[in-house]
Amino acid sequence: MSSDPPGYLLPLRLFLGFRVLIDELHAQLARQGHPDVRPMHGFVLQAIGAGGTTAAELGRRLGISKQAAGKTIDSLEQIGYVEREPDPRDARRRIVRLTARGIDCLARSARIFDDLRARWAAVLGEERLRALEADLRKVTPSGAFPLDVPGWFGSS
């Protein structure tokens, strides 16, 4: 009995689904005044969150080194999505906080993701989509999004 589909198609489909959603998100975002945000940035903004954080903490959340997190914060600061301020309670730390532009980007992202999900629901049906989400939840870890994608995928 080997009428089962070959297993290698599964990861391909999963990744293509991910990529389609992210590409569509950023196409929309670009149209809505955020042309410079990259896929990575969205996840970083999400990880920073409304409360703000620090470089070391961000690195821990995303599974990357604090240095890498610091660099990413630098680039996000340059395009105006994030700002740093000293922590009055701890002179070592510099709190990273979303700017109004960063918050706007995050809010728009949430809406666009909801729209995209609705589009999938229109194709698959809400039932099937919920089943898909439930199934994926069963076979994936519940942890945070690991942001070491470039290094993970390619390097040794």
Added chain:
Amino acid sequence: MSSDPPGYLLPLRLFLGFRVLIDELHAQLARQGHPDVRPMHGFVLQAIGAGGTTAAELGRRLGISKQAAGKTIDSLEQIGYVEREPDPRDARRRIVRLTARGIDCLARSARIFDDLRARWAAVLGEERLRALEADLRKVTPSGAFPLDVPGWFGSS
């Protein structure tokens, strides 16, 4: 009506599913004598295929430049998964061919992917898994795997 799950979870789940499968594949591969293969390499070996190819053609298949493809081939050649030979019919071209080791890796990958799919089927049921695959097929493009992942995810 907003009892629907938030849309941003969908890409996360899809990516985590992809990542879990790829990580498991490479953990197994490492145990089976292929510790140096990276996620990217697997897709490249697959794209090269049994018939061999050239750097420029490989770049086209994977959606990257011929230079990038050439570099990847270099690294694959260094670890002994691929070899180059001149094309007797076209002195410009150098045909890239899988070595025995490369073929072994590809064959093991196929088996491991099948095992992993079977594991998912054991958790979800074969029916649900087929439905998941069918649904993903409906919402993803049929094209090849785009290998520009590092650059796509991070750079501008």
Added chain:
DNA sequence: TAAGATGGACAACGTGGTTGTCGGAAAGGT
């Protein structure tokens, strides 16, 4: 045969990640 297109290599560059190092500041133990 001359002009254009293609394959492969080299160089320069940008981005993202890593480790190593360091100084300053907080926390903990004696």
Added chain:
DNA sequence: ACCTTTCCGACAACCACGTTGTCCATCTTA
């Protein structure tokens, strides 16, 4: 109170992967 340990952030060096630009040799085509 002091000294040691821990932690934060920054700097530097390095590697991996992608890009564009350039170049030459070779095949194709007009």
